[in-house]
Amino acid sequence: MEQIETVVIGAGLAGLCAARDLLKAGRQVVLVEAGDRVGGRTYSASFEAAGLTVDLGAEWVDPNQHQAMMQELARYEIDLEGAVSETLSQGLAPKTGAATWHSTVRACDRIAAQLNPRQPHWYEGYDQFDLSVTAFLESHSLDISDLSTFLAHGFALQGAHPDDYSMLNLLHEFASFGGVEAAFSGAESRIAGGAQSLSIAMANSLGSALRLNCRVTRIAKTEGGVIVEGPAGQILAGQVIVALPLNVLSHLSLDIPLPAMAARVIAEGHVGRAAKGWVAATLTEPVESVGWPHAVEVYSRRGSRSDAVCTFAVAEPDHGEALAESWRALAARHPDSVFHQQYLSHDWIADPFSRGSWLSSAPGQMRGLHELADMPPPVLFAGGDLSRGWYGWMEGAVTSGRDVATRLLAYASDESASRATG
Numbered sequence: 001m002e003q004i005e006t007v008v009i010g011a012g013l014a015g016l017c018a019a020r021d022l023l024k025a026g027r028q029v030v031l032v033e034a035g036d037r038v039g040g041r042t043y044s045a046s047f048e049a050a051g052l053t054v055d056l057g058a059e060w061v062d063p064n065q066h067q068a069m070m071q072e073l074a075r076y077e078i079d080l081e082g083a084v085s086e087t088l089s090q091g092l093a094p095k096t097g098a099a100t101w102h103s104t105v106r107a108c109d110r111i112a113a114q115l116n117p118r119q120p121h122w123y124e125g126y127d128q129f130d131l132s133v134t135a136f137l138e139s140h141s142l143d144i145s146d147l148s149t150f151l152a153h154g155f156a157l158q159g160a161h162p163d164d165y166s167m168l169n170l171l172h173e174f175a176s177f178g179g180v181e182a183a184f185s186g187a188e189s190r191i192a193g194g195a196q197s198l199s200i201a202m203a204n205s206l207g208s209a210l211r212l213n214c215r216v217t218r219i220a221k222t223e224g225g226v227i228v229e230g231p232a233g234q235i236l237a238g239q240v241i242v243a244l245p246l247n248v249l250s251h252l253s254l255d256i257p258l259p260a261m262a263a264r265v266i267a268e269g270h271v272g273r274a275a276k277g278w279v280a281a282t283l284t285e286p287v288e289s290v291g292w293p294h295a296v297e298v299y300s301r302r303g304s305r306s307d308a309v310c311t312f313a314v315a316e317p318d319h320g321e322a323l324a325e326s327w328r329a330l331a332a333r334h335p336d337s338v339f340h341q342q343y344l345s346h347d348w349i350a351d352p353f354s355r356g357s358w359l360s361s362a363p364g365q366m367r368g369l370h371e372l373a374d375m376p377p378p379v380l381f382a383g384g385d386l387s388r389g390w391y392g393w394m395e396g397a398v399t400s401g402r403d404v405a406t407r408l409l410a411y412a413s414d415e416s417a418s419r420a421t422g
Contacts, residue, residue: 034216
C-alpha cells in the first residue's frame with residue numbers, strides 16, 4: 001500500500017490552496033481529484049456559438065470584499081476584467097413604494113448589523129431567524145411585486161428555493177456586504193480568462209502531486225493512519241483533508257468518528273439548486289433584468305460571433321426544464337432581442353462530483369456545518385461549503401483551504417487542534 005504523509009481529496013479552490021500551502025511548507029502531499037479537470041464548481045468553457053469563454057459555475061469576485069481571492073489572483077498575475085457588473089441593480093427599488101418594503105429592508109438591516117460574519121460562530125443566538133425565507137417573509141406582508149423582487153435578489157445570492165433555505169443565509173450575506181442594498185446591488189467583477197483560470201494556475205504549480213481521474217470511495221481512520229480507498233487502490237495517509245462539496249460526502253464511505261450534527265448535515269446535504277445557462281443572441285443593447293420565478297437573474301456579454309445571455313432559475317423540476325422555462329420568460333421579457341436557440345450549461349445537481357450548486361443551508365444546519373469544519377486531525381474537512389466566512393463564494397473556498405493547511409501544520413508541529421476560522 002502506498003504511504004503518503006498528507007492526502008488532499010478534491011481539486012477545487014480549497015483543495016488546491018491547501019495542497020499548495022502544505023507543499024510549500026515541506027510536507028509530502030498528494031492531491032487526488034475524481035474528475036478529469038481541476039476547479040470544482042468553477043468551470044470556464046468555450047461558447048463557440050457566441051465566440052467567447054463563459055463561466056458555467058462560479059463567476060463573480062467582489063474586489064472590495066474578497067481580499068483572499070484578490071491576493072490569489074495577484075499571486076498568479078491574473079487580472080479582473082475591466083468591466084464591473086452591477087448585475088442586480090435593476091429592480092432593487094420596490095415597484096410600489098410600499099412602506100412594507102422599506103420596513104422589511106430596515107428589519108433585515110437591523111438584524112444583520114448585530115451579526116459578526118467574521119466570527120466562526122456568527123450564527124449563535126439567532127435561532128429565531130433560522131427558518132425558511134418564505135416563513136420569515138410571511139410576517140412582513142409584502143405585495144406580490146415586492147415579494148418577487150426580494151425573492152429574485154435572494155435567489156441570486158443563495159441559489160435555492162425560498163421554501164428550502166434558511167433566512168440566516170441571507171442575514172449573513174447582508175452582514176458581510178454591509179446591508180441589504182449593498183448585498184442586493186453590489187459591484188462585482190469577472191476574472192480574465194474565466195474563474196477556472198485561477199484553479200488551473202494553481203494546479204500547474206503542483207506538478208506530480210496532482211492526480212486526476214482518481215476517485216475516492218472510502219475514508220477509514222485506523223490505528224496505523226487513514227486509509228484512502230478508490231478504484232485505483234489504497235493509500236495510507238498520516239492526515240487527510242477532505243475538500244469536497246457537502247452533497248458529495250454522503251456518497252462516500254466515511255469510517256471515521258463524526259459529531260452527531262455533522263453526521264446529520266452530511267446525510268441531509270444542502271439545498272442549493274441553481275440552474276445556470278447561456279444562450280447565443282443578437283441584441284440591440286446589453287440586457288439586464290431580474291424576475292421571479294423564471295429567468296431570475298439575466299445579464300449579457302458580447303462575443304466575437306454574437307452576444308451571449310446568461311440566466312438562472314431554481315432547478316425544478318430539473319435543470320433542463322427550469323432553463324427551458326426561463327428561455328421562454330427571457331424572450332417575453334426582452335422582445336427586441338433575438339435568441340438563436342444555441343445553448344450552453346452544466347447541470348451541477350446531476351454532476352456526481354458536486355450534486356448541487358453553491359451552498360445554501362436549510363434551517364437547522366448551521367451548527368452541523370460548523371462542527372464539520374471544526375473536525376480535528378487526522379481527518380479534516382474544508383471547502384467553500386464549510387467556510388466560516390464567505391461560504392458559497394470562491395472567497396470562502398480559498399480562505400477555508402488556506403485555513404485548513406495552517407491548522408494541519410500546527411497539529412504536525414505541536415499536536416494542537418485549533419478550530420476552523422477560514
